[in-house]
Amino acid sequence: MPKGVGRWLNDVEEEGEEGEPVETKPSEDDEEMDPIFPVMGPGYGIKNKFLKRKKFKEAKVAKMQAKIEKARERFREKKAWRKAGNTGPPPTVKKEPTKLPHTIESLREPDLTYVEKDDDELAFEEATDKYAKYYEKAYEPKVLITSSYKLTGRTMAFISELRLIIPNSEFFFRRGTTVKKMVLKAVDRGFTDILVINEDRRWPNGFLLIHLPDGPAAYFRLTNPRICKDIRRTRSEITSHRPEVILNNFKTRLGQMIARMLGALFHYEPEFKGRRVCTFHNQRDFIFFRHHRYEFESSKRVNLRELGPRFTLRLQWLQDGAFDGDYEWVLKRHEMESSRRRFHL
Amino acid sequence: ITWGIVNKVFCSFKFQTKGQKFCRNEFNLTGLCTRSSCPLANTQYATVREENGVLYLYMRTAERAFFPAKAWEKVRLSNNFVKALQQIDENLVFWKKYFRQKCRQRLLKITQYLNRMRKLELRQKTKLVTIRRKIDRRYLRRENKAFIAARIDNAIEKQLLQRLKDGTYERIYNFPQEAFDVRMEEEDEEEESEVEEEESEKEEEVETDEDVERELEREYLKERNQEEANSYDDSEEEREFVADFEESEDEDMDIEDAAQRLQDGTESSDVHEDSDDESDMEDGLSSSSTKKIRTHKRAKISPKVTKKRAKAHVEVEYETPEVETAKVKVFS
Numbered sequence: 001m002p003k004g005v006g007r008w009l010n011d012v013e014e015e016g017e018e019g020e021p022v023e024t025k026p027s028e029d030d031e032e033m034d035p036i037f038p039v040m041g042p043g044y045g046i047k048n049k050f051l052k053r054k055k056f057k058e059a060k061v062a063k064m065q066a067k068i069e070k071a072r073e074r075f076r077e078k079k080a081w082r083k084a085g086n087t088g089p090p091p092t093v094k095k096e097p098t099k100l101p102h103t104i105e106s107l108r109e110p111d112l113t114y115v116e117k118d119d120d121e122l123a124f125e126e127a128t129d130k131y132a133k134y135y136e137k138a139y140e141p142k143v144l145i146t147s148s149y150k151l152t153g154r155t156m157a158f159i160s161e162l163r164l165i166i167p168n169s170e171f172f173f174r175r176g177t178t179v180k181k182m183v184l185k186a187v188d189r190g191f192t193d194i195l196v197i198n199e200d201r202r203w204p205n206g207f208l209l210i211h212l213p214d215g216p217a218a219y220f221r222l223t224n225p226r227i228c229k230d231i232r233r234t235r236s237e238i239t240s241h242r243p244e245v246i247l248n249n250f251k252t253r254l255g256q257m258i259a260r261m262l263g264a265l266f267h268y269e270p271e272f273k274g275r276r277v278c279t280f281h282n283q284r285d286f287i288f289f290r291h292h293r294y295e296f297e298s299s300k301r302v303n304l305r306e307l308g309p310r311f312t313l314r315l316q317w318l319q320d321g322a323f324d325g326d327y328e329w330v331l332k333r334h335e336m337e338s339s340r341r342r343f344h345l
Numbered sequence: 346i347t348w349g350i351v352n353k354v355f356c357s358f359k360f361q362t363k364g365q366k367f368c369r370n371e372f373n374l375t376g377l378c379t380r381s382s383c384p385l386a387n388t389q390y391a392t393v394r395e396e397n398g399v400l401y402l403y404m405r406t407a408e409r410a411f412f413p414a415k416a417w418e419k420v421r422l423s424n425n426f427v428k429a430l431q432q433i434d435e436n437l438v439f440w441k442k443y444f445r446q447k448c449r450q451r452l453l454k455i456t457q458y459l460n461r462m463r464k465l466e467l468r469q470k471t472k473l474v475t476i477r478r479k480i481d482r483r484y485l486r487r488e489n490k491a492f493i494a495a496r497i498d499n500a501i502e503k504q505l506l507q508r509l510k511d512g513t514y515e516r517i518y519n520f521p522q523e524a525f526d527v528r529m530e531e532e533d534e535e536e537e538s539e540v541e542e543e544e545s546e547k548e549e550e551v552e553t554d555e556d557v558e559r560e561l562e563r564e565y566l567k568e569r570n571q572e573e574a575n576s577y578d579d580s581e582e583e584r585e586f587v588a589d590f591e592e593s594e595d596e597d598m599d600i601e602d603a604a605q606r607l608q609d610g611t612e613s614s615d616v617h618e619d620s621d622d623e624s625d626m627e628d629g630l631s632s633s634s635t636k637k638i639r640t641h642k643r644a645k646i647s648p649k650v651t652k653k654r655a656k657a658h659v660e661v662e663y664e665t666p667e668v669e670t671a672k673v674k675v676f677s
Contacts, residue, residue, distance in 0.1 A: 103494065105494065148471070176468045223484070223488060224488070246501060246505075249500070273517070277505065279497065279501050281495055281497050281500055283491040283492070283494055283495035284491040286487070286491045286492070288492065288497055290501070294505055296505075296509060296514075296518050299509060299510075302502045302505045302506055302509075304501060304502060312488055314484070
C-alpha cells in the first residue's frame with residue numbers, strides 16, 4: 001500500500017491491534033449480569049476493503065485456532081483425568097455466567113421521572129392526589145360503562161364482558177349525550193368512574209377513563225380486543241368474586257398515575273377465594289390487559305387459566321379534570337416518538 | 346321569447362338528468378326547469394332564500410327589469426314562522442297564486458332544515474379522523490414485539506408467587522415450606538443412593554430375598570414419612586373442580602387427578618400409594634424370583650415416590666440466579 005494511504009489507516013489499525021474488539025461503549029464494570037453490547041466485527045472502521053477483508057480472515061483463522069486449541073486442552077485434561085484413575089466426566093471449570101444481550105428494555109433511554117421504591121415525595125403526592133381516597137378504602141368504586149353512539153354486536157359483547165370483570169359496574173346506552181353532560185349526571189348518581197368504549201368500523205377502538213368527581217381523565221387507544229369467544233372460553237367461567245389486580249412494569253411517574261387509575265376501577269379488597277386476577281402489564285408503552293384464574297400447585301408453581309377478554313391499551317392523553325381542564329400529558333408523536341428507545345410509562 | 350330560447354336552445358342554468366330537468370339558478374323557486382318557475386323567463390318573480398339562517402323574500406317586478414342591479418327587492422322575514430307566512434301573503438297579495446304557494450312551501454322547507462341543523466349541532470359530533478395506515482401498522486408491529494418481550498404469563502406467575510411469599514394469602518394456602526425443603530433434601534439423598542444401588546445391582550446378578558425385603562421396607566418407611574410431612578390442612582380451602590389447565594405442565598395428569606389433588610391435597614394419592622405398596626409388598630414376599638421383581642419394583646416404586654412432582658422423576662429445585670435468555674436483538 002502506498003504510504004500516503006496507509007497513514008490515516010494506521011490510526012484505526014492501532015486500535016485493532018490491541019486485540020480487543022472495538023466497542024462503542026465502555027466495557028462493563030463489576031456487575032455479573034451486566035448486558036454487553038453487540039461487538040463490532042474485527043474489520044470495523046477500516047475503509048479499505050482489501051485490508052478489511054484481510055483483517056477479517058485473520059480473525060477468523062485465529063478464532064478457529066483458538067477453538068482447536070481449546071478442544072485440545074479439554075482432551076488433554078480428560079486424558080489426564082482418566083489416567084489418574086477417575087471414572088466419569090472430568091470436573092469442568094465453572095463457566096463465567098453468560099452475559100445478557102441487550103434488549104430494547106435494557107437500552108431504554110433513562111427517564112428522569114423513574115419511580116424509585118421509597119420515594120417520600122411520591123408517597124406524599126399519592127396520599128394527597130385524587131385517588132388517595134380510593135387507596136384509603138374510603139369508598140367502593142362504582143363504574144359507569146358506555147360506548148359511542150351506535151353500537152354493534154362485537155363491541156356490545158366486549159362491553160358486556162367488561163361488565164362481568166369489573167365489579168359494581170353498570171352499562172348505559174349512549175344516546176348522543178355529550179361527555180360533559182354524562183359526567184354531571186354520573187356524579188349525581190354516585191358513580192366514581194366512567195368508562196367509555198369508543199367504536200370504529202364495528203370494532204372497539206378507544207377507551208376513555210374518567211375518574212369522577214373532577215378526577216383525571218385518560219384516553220387510550222384500544223387494540224386487539226378479544227372476547228371470550230375468541231379465546232375459546234365461555235363467559236360462565238367468570239365468577240362474580242372480586243378480582244385481584246396486578247399492575248406490572250409501570251416505571252415512570254406517568255406510568256404510576258395510570259396504574260393507579262386502572263387499579264382504582266376494581267374493588268380495593270379482592271376475594272381471594274375466587275382466585276381471579278386482572279393484570280395490566282406495561283411493556284414499551286403498551287398496556288396489556290389479561291384476566292386469569294390462578295391455582296397454586298405448590299409454593300413454587302402457579303397455574304393460570306385465561307378467562308375473559310383481552311385487550312391492549314396505548315395512552316394518548318391524560319387530562320387533569322374530568323374531561324375538562326389542562327392536559328397533564330399528551331402524546332405528540334413527532335416529538336416523543338422520535339427515538340425507538342424512549343418510552344413514557 | 347326568452348323561454349323559447351332558454352328551453353330549446355341553451356340555458357346555462359339548466360341541468361338535465363334522465364327523468365327531470367333542474368334549474369341551477371339561485372333565485373329559482375322550485376329548483377326545476379319549468380316555464381312558470383324559470384327566473385329568466387318570468388320578469389315578475391318571487392323567491393324565499395336563506396342567508397346565514399335569516400330568511401328573506403326576494404321579489405322582482407317588470408318595472409325594475411331594466412335595472413339589473415336593483416332588480417330584486419329583499420324583504421327580511423320574521424323568525425316567527427306564522428308571522429313570516431303572513432308577511433309573504435302581504436307582500437305577494439296581488440301576485441299569482443302559484444308564487445304565493447310556492448313561496449310558502451319553500452319557507453316551510455327552509456325552516457325545517459334550519460331546525461334540524463340546530464338540533465344536530467347540539468348533538469354529539471363524531472370526529473372523523475384519517476386512517477393513518479403506515480402508522481397504525483407500525484404500532485401493531487411494535488405491539489406484537491412488545492407482547493413477545495413481555496412474557497405476560499411469566500410475569501403474572503412471578504407476581505402471584507411473590508404475593509404468596511409475602512403472605513397476602515395467609516390463611517388460604519398453607520404450604521409448609523420448611524418441611525417441604527427437608528423432604529426435598531431427603532428425596533435428593535434417596536435418589537443418589539438409589540442411583541448408586543442401581544449401578545451396583547447391574548454388576549451383581551444374584552440376590553437374596555432378604556435384600557429385597559429390606560429395601561422394600563426401607564422405601565416404604567421413607568414414603569410414609571414423606572406423606573406425613575406433606576399432608577396439609579385443607580379444611581379452609583374451597584373445593585372446586587377445575588377444568589384443564591392449558592398452561593400447566595401436568596400434561597400427564599388426568600383431570601380427575603387434578604381435582605383430587607385440589608380436594609384432598611396429597612392425602613388421597615398417598616392413600617392410593619399406600620394400598621398399592623402393600624399389595625406390591627405382599628406380591629414381592631410371596632413370589633420367589635428375585636431380580637425380576639426387583640426391577641419390577643424399581644420401575645413401579647420410583648415413579649410413585651416422586652408422584653408429587655409433575656414428571657416421573659425427582660425434580661430438585663435449586664435456587665439459581667435467573668439467567669434470562671432473552672431474545673437476542675440484532676443491533677443495527
